[in-house]
Amino acid sequence: MKNNIMNNGNESIRSVNNVGALFTKYVNSELQKIGMRSSYRHMMKPLMDSESLTQLQLVELTGLKAPTISITLRNMEREGIVARVKNDTDRRETHVSLTDKGRDMYAKILDTLAKAEKIMLNGISDKELKAARAAADKMSDNLLAELGEDVD
Numbered sequence: 001m002k003n004n005i006m007n008n009g010n011e012s013i014r015s016v017n018n019v020g021a022l023f024t025k026y027v028n029s030e031l032q033k034i035g036m037r038s039s040y041r042h043m044m045k046p047l048m049d050s051e052s053l054t055q056l057q058l059v060e061l062t063g064l065k066a067p068t069i070s071i072t073l074r075n076m077e078r079e080g081i082v083a084r085v086k087n088d089t090d091r092r093e094t095h096v097s098l099t100d101k102g103r104d105m106y107a108k109i110l111d112t113l114a115k116a117e118k119i120m121l122n123g124i125s126d127k128e129l130k131a132a133r134a135a136a137d138k139m140s141d142n143l144l145a146e147l148g149e150d151v152d
Contacts, residue, residue, distance in 0.1 A: 031109065031112055036109070037075070040076055043082075047082065052085075052097040
């Protein structure tokens, strides 16, 4: 796969970028087959982990902008994936929860991610995987330290 941004860049960086891009491309194509837009994925886990969240909580948990959340939730509600209910005491606040269809879709997301990971790791030994994971973790730690962020 050609990386248009870094055609003449470092081979290690290109490899890491390509794996991430191809993994995402595969997952998105599989999820489209079940009628799920890629934009929905960001909200599915927080909603699955909670009985109900406000749109403001979704903004905080996903890092997405409020207008993006609003548009995405409108589409998800139209497709029967989420239900939105106004708070009786504060009509400005809307609570969002997954419907049964949304919970079924979340299960399909997890299945798709597991399948993608299995395909991606096919033929890779435990030793190779451990070394790749250690190298990727070190790369992340280096960049986080340079950005002044906590390294776990």
